[in-house]
Amino acid sequence: MPADLRLHLLGGFRAEVAGRTVADHEWQRSGAIGLVKVLALHGPRLHRDQVTDLLWPEAETTLGTSRLNKALHFARRVLGSDRLLLRDDMISLDPAGLWIDVDAFEQAARDGDTAGALALYPGDLLPENRFDGWAESRRTQLRETVVPLLIERGGRADLERVVELDPLREDAYAGLMRLEAAQGHRHLAVRWYDRLAETLRSELGVEPHDDVKRLHASLTPPAAEPRVTEERKLVTVLDADLRGVRGQAADADPERARREIAGWTAQLTEIVTRWGGAAQPVIGGGVIGLFGYPDACEDHAARALWAGHEIHGRFPIPIRLGADTGEIIAPAAGEGALPQVCGAVLDAAARLRAVAAPGSLLATGRTCRAATPHGTFQFAAEPARLPGEAPASPVARTTDDGRRLVSASRAVAEDAAEPAMVGRDAELSAVLSLVDQAAAGGVPRLVTVTGPAGIGKSRMVREVIARRPGMRVLRGRCLAAGDGITYWALGEILREACGITLADSGEVAHRRLREALAPALPDRTIHALATTAGIRLPGNPLDDADPRDVDDELGRAWPRLATALAVREPLLLVVEDLHWAGAPLIAMLSRLVARAEGPVVVLTTARPEYEQPQPSDVVFLRALPDADCSALLEALPHRITPEDGKRILARADGNPYFLGQLAAHLAEGGRGALPDTVHSLLAARVDALPAAEKQVLRRAAVIGRVFWAAPLHAEPGRLEALESRGLIRARPASAVAGQDEYAFQHALLRDVAYAGLPRAQRAAGHAEAAAWLEEVARERVGEFIEVIAVHYAAAADGPDAGDWIRGKAFRSLIAAGVSARRRYAVRRALDLHRRAIPYASNRAERAEALEAIGDDHESAYAGDEAITAWREAITALPKDDRRARLCLKTAQMVIARWGGFRTPADPALGDRVVGEGLAAVTDPSTKAQLLALRALCGGRWAWTGHPDPVPVRERRRAATEASVLAGRLGSASLRGMAMLGVAAVHFQEERYEDAVEAVLQEVALVEQEGRDRDRALGHLIACLLVGGVRGEYEPALEHALRSYEWARALSPHDRLHGTAVVMICLEQLGRYDEVDPYLDEHLRVRQGPVAEMSCPYIRSGPLAGALALAHRGEPGRARSVAATVTPDLVHPGNAEVLRSRLALALGDVETARSLAERMVGMNRRPGPEEIPHEALALMQALEASGDRGALTAFLPRARATSRYLAVLKRECDRAEQR
Secondary structure, eight states, X not given: OOOOEXXXXXXXXXXXXXXXXXXXXXXXXHHHHHHHHHHHHHOSEEEHHHHHHHHOTTSOHHHHHHHHHHHHHHHHHHHOTTTEEEETTEEEEOOTTEEEHHHHHHHHHHTTOHXXXXXXXXXXXXXXXXXXXXXXXXXXXXXXXXXXXXXXXXXXXXXXXXXXXXXXXXXXXXXXXXXXXXXXXXXXXXXXXXXXXXXXXHHTSOOOOHHHHHHHHHHSOOOOOOSOOEEEEEEEEEEEEOTTTTOTTSOOOHHHHHHHHHHHHHHHHHHHHHTTEEEEEOTTSEEEEEESOSSOOTTHHHHHHXXXXXXXXXOSSOOEEEEEEEEEEEEOTTSSOGGGOBOHHHHHHHHHHHHSOTTOEEEOHHHXXXXXXXXXXXXXXSOOOOTTOOOOOGGGGGTOOOEEEEEEEEOOOOOOOBOOSOSOHHHHHHHHHHHHHHHHHTOOEEEEEEOSTTSSHHHHHHHHHHHOTTSEEEXXXXXXXXXXXXXXXXXXXHHHHHTOOTTSOHHHHHHHHHHHHTTTSOHHHHHHHHHHHTOOOTTOGGGGSOHHHHHHHHHHHHHHHHHHHTTTSOEEEEEEOGGGOOHHHHHHHHHHHHHOOSSEEEEEEEOTTOOOSSOOEEEEOOOOXXXXXXXXXXXXXXXXXXXXXXXXXXXXXXXXXXXXXXXXXHHTTOOSOOOSSHHHXXXXXXXXXXXXXXXXXXXXXXXXXXXXXGGGTOOTTHHHHHHHTTSEEEOSSOSSXXXXXEEESSHHHHHHHHHTSOHHHHHHHHXXXXXXXXXXXXXXXXXXXXXXXXXXXXXXXXXXXOHHHHHHHHHHHHHHHHHHHHTTOHHHHHHHHHHHGGGOOSHHHHHHXXXXXXXXXXXXXXXXXXXXXXXXXXXXXXXXHHHHHHHHHHHIIIIISGGGSSSOOXXXXXXXXXXXXXXXXXXXXXXXXXXXXXXXXXXXXXXXXXXXXXXHHHHHHHHHHHHHHHHHHTOHHHHHHHHHHHHHHHHHTTOHHHHHHHHHHHXXXXXXXXXXXXXXXXXXXXXXXXXXXXXXXXXXXHHHHHHHHHHTTSOHHHHHHHHHHHHHHHHHHTOGGGOHHHHHHHHHHOOXXXXXXXXXXXXXXXXXXXXXXXXTTOHHHHHHHHTTSOOOSSSOOHHHHHHHHHHHHTTOHHHHHHHHHHHHTTOOOOBTTBOOOHHHHHHHXXXXXXXXXXXXXXXHHHHHHTTTOTHHHHHHHHHHHO
């Protein structure tokens, strides 16, 4: 009887013969393995024709028979002819001693042995054959058997396997949610719900079942407590300590001492309270005075100094005083006592008091600066000391050098105000003139109104709109969350143009977008516009496109939209608060103006700190003159006394917003001096509100400058009251249908209101705002993911944030970063993904964030940074397919995209990460790519000139395995990648023509299935090989032009590839006059970080162009163009070869020869991505120098080189004939 044969099909194929596992290489043919698999799954006996039909359904009869015979031969060699039988055209496995895991699993399931059955099911049936029809039906059947068993057992790992096998199984998700919630991992439970909801929506277009929704609702955190019980305040602390002031000769009786100290403490308290401070007695005698609490006041620092000055004037004893200004956390007014006040400012004031000389007051520089506008104060730089006393301790200088108060007197207060349209005739005329010129001339224009916060920019925009009613106006704003939401302003403009609100469903948004735009714009443009606003359109090709493709498409779509909208009437696009915008939006506006046609005006507002990246017409709003401020004050509806009016004008400093706010505060009874800074001024305005209104205002501040009424849970009339006070305004339109939308009158008011909230309450408010946005956005959540992410991140930064909130912050930041990357907003993507790292709950999540950071860098061709991030992520992962995929990304960057590094990457790193990946991989697609890269890495060693440490036979084996596996998977793109590996091996084996043929096959494969970048690179490599190896530069130029065309819509790096190879071909063909447009484009695009890359094509472009210029008699221009490329003699490539040839063309034979000899001495070898040309340069230099001896000595090596460099053959022939 033959020895036992055990066949494992679940989780991947494995055969054991007589207890020994058969190694993969023993089968020699994939058909042999396939034959055994088919017999094990569909046998035990099958007719020859059945086997052929299953394994090779498209093969002709003769071919199928031949393949089956080979498969049978090699399979019987492995298993033995007595185990694999052939009788009367019937093929079978001998059942004696045969064990198949699928049969054993099904039997255990039928017998009710759940544990035994699950132990036999390590994974899906034959995952390596996932695309083969003969395995699919049985795979589905087995899944249907195992899923109920896993749910029955119900462990976490079991349910996770169910989700992997059946991503739509809601009861499995519900089980996982309950398990995580029971262990206190609410954030993980919610993640399972989010994953289910996303899968159901994308696959079936439905929501989770009501039972699952209820379970989810029970997991979400409760709404933030609306009542503010604590608040943050900006105050000045005056610390007065009576301990030790009575001296050593004082009466020691404690009762008399108590009466004396109590009397002095009472006097201190009276002085502090009379100056408007809150006094807290201290043990042993003394007072801590808080100025600016419980109600904020403008001159809190001055009041503290006035009180201190009076203390020294009235007390007969030398009391030490310290004063500092800073933030405290304290009970809201009327809700607590002074002992609960806390803040570092209390410690700082105490330290200054401790080191002050007796009878002096030391104040920090911050306090002195805050007090000076409100009175006349004199300070000494050093503390005073009593005669004979040692210098004060240097401890005081640890926070702020104390300044000793010498004298103090009261001064008239100043003030600031809210803007109104007074005194702006000249600026208004300037803006209107620019708008009218653009409208009349039909030439797009960018106009920026800039000025300090509160100076009246928004008011100017409103006036312009009112003065030009014949224009179509669309508005957008940049949000103050982080650096701003990438294209939020343009999204608002698009939604307003199409009548879309946030509350609209995805279907309604889709319909309205089509109705508004389809008559005038093609689908391609509509898809790009939808992508800008995050509106999901079915079948949008940009959803999965390369971020660079998306960025380029957006840059064409918005000018088209503006042009279309301006056909009937002049168009005014308003973008406010541009100082919060990120670089992508700013660049998009510049492109819009440059590319649009017709009467289009882009009117923006920005603060002075905003740096104009592109030229625009700028109108700067400066402070109003006194006369205009007086006129404005008189025009306001508030009743102001003449004395108050003078004080307001003095403090306003020409800022209309501050003027209006101060007037409103005084008119509403906010008596007393106000803070001398914007924060203090507006804090006083907020503090003057009734408690309920103040709470609503602060909750609104958490949402942002623009907010909605619904998440505030405000009592009726509260928002209307705030609007009547001039603090907020109702917006005429709302992004949420049926919801009232409001905005703070100014961003600074929102900032001050927000600053008054304790961190814990801010965090709770951010969490509620994020949850509300998720709820109302539903399937359109992608439009607002960056806003949601910023809110969750702010919530996670709170002091009491739990795992649930941190999990939401992490997941939303990752999603927001991916969304930004798709729009080619790489910097924003990096910022979001870096912010996600602190919220990672485990090593796997940290690795996910690091991988995303690497992906961001890779999308910008920043290889050094991408590799650093990916390598760190790899170290955090176990040996599984995820780790293998990261190794693949790293290897692709090092081996196939090596031009994206500032200095060429070490090929040893490429071999190392490929090895790591192969040790971890089970996924066949990933494995095929890793094997192809292992073969291709030989080309990188050839480029360096160093010997390849990996034997050629191993490179060949990797290339062969990659090709076989790619063919089995039926993927043209994988086969194309494998052919590049084959080409690299052909070069190592000196089969140069075979290498060219392999590359041409690769091009054909990526043309039928590949990304635009793959096609561009494929034609680039084909160009280099057809021209270099064959010497056929006409067809090479055709490939170069194809590469150029494919790259035009890609990144700057890709575009430079195209221009470079076109110029290289034109130079070789002697068509020097055709170089100029490609050279101009290359020089224009080769700017910024891309110019620092080591890519030989990017570096070769200017030198190829310069060589053509030299040939046509323009040596001066040739030298200036060549000077744009810094020589690299450490890692030289064909760029330095071109530099040598250029030197020769310019008559510098010595330099040409020296450089060429240096290059030849490096012993570089050819590979698919570069054919070394240094032998050509040296031959030409030696001939020009007249050194016949050196030329003759070099000729044999040149002849050998001409086997892969065809153009060198002519040079060799010419040299031999002389």
